[in-house]
Amino acid sequence: MSLGSQIAGHLPFLRRYARALTGSQASGDAYVREMLEAVLADDSLKAEMAGGRVPLYRAFSKVWSSASGPAATGETDSEHEAGAQARLGAITPPARQALLLTTLEDFSVEEAATILDRSPEEINAMVAAAIADVDREQTTSVLIIEDEPLIAMQLEDLVTGLGHTVSGTAATRTQANAAVAEATPGLVLADIQLADGSSGLDAVEDILGIASMPVIFITAYPERLLTGDRPEPTYLVTKPFQEATVRAAISQALFFGSTRPLG
Incomplete structure (x- = not known):
């Protein structure tokens, strides 16, 4: 080679x-x-x-x-x-x-x-x-967009264990929009492929049209986004993930205070 x-x-x-x-x-x-x-x-x-x-x-x-x-x-x-x-x-x-x-x-x-x-x-x-x-960063509320219940529960436990609160969970784009309508999160953890065939990318774009907050994408197919052909997620975690990896991504996202999921 x-x-x-x-x-x-x-x-x-x-x-x-x-x-x-x-x-x-x-x-x-x-x-x-x-x-x-x-x-x-x-x-x-x-x-x-x-x-x-x-x-x-x-x-x-x-x-x-x-x-x-x-x-x-x-x-x-x-x-x-x-x-x-x-x-x-x-x-x-x-x-x-x-x-x-x-x-x-x-x-x-x-x-x-x-x-x-x-x-x-x-x-x-x-x-x-x-x-x-x-870890000195201010605690925040987190919206979890994930269609696999066990992974969503794992992320909830991880988030609360770090001292943050869960503002809502969603398995579809529609549910994500409804969750944000009830409570605006300070951070979003989002899967890309959702339960009804909708896109986590689209759900996040909807959310950022309402308010700005850092976003971390979690996906089993990172290579589909890491192409260099378009703006990419700043924070991207690969499934199956280690909890330490998600923790580091959350800390980095809050440290930088990113207000865009891409670029």
């Missing part, structure tokens, strides 16, 4: 990671492009890329740490992104990286240590620090 083919298979998930770090699809993609340009210009980096996902994320981490991308220079594509970047000082960037690598991207502590040039002990300490920082 060619190097390009190897990298292409991992790129959708690297872009998801970059987007979670920056709070923006535009800035995240800009960092990924800068990393790819660096690889093309450096034969030693090309050789490392044959090692799979870990060296790819390691190369990206070097670009991110260099703070040379558009988000670092203050070139942002929206007021939301500018606000998100202003809040980055509230949590140490390496700690955020460690948290996302071991939850959202499902790397082992040892793999995250290699990516960030740290020891496993340092990674564990950084993850603990990141969790402490993001």
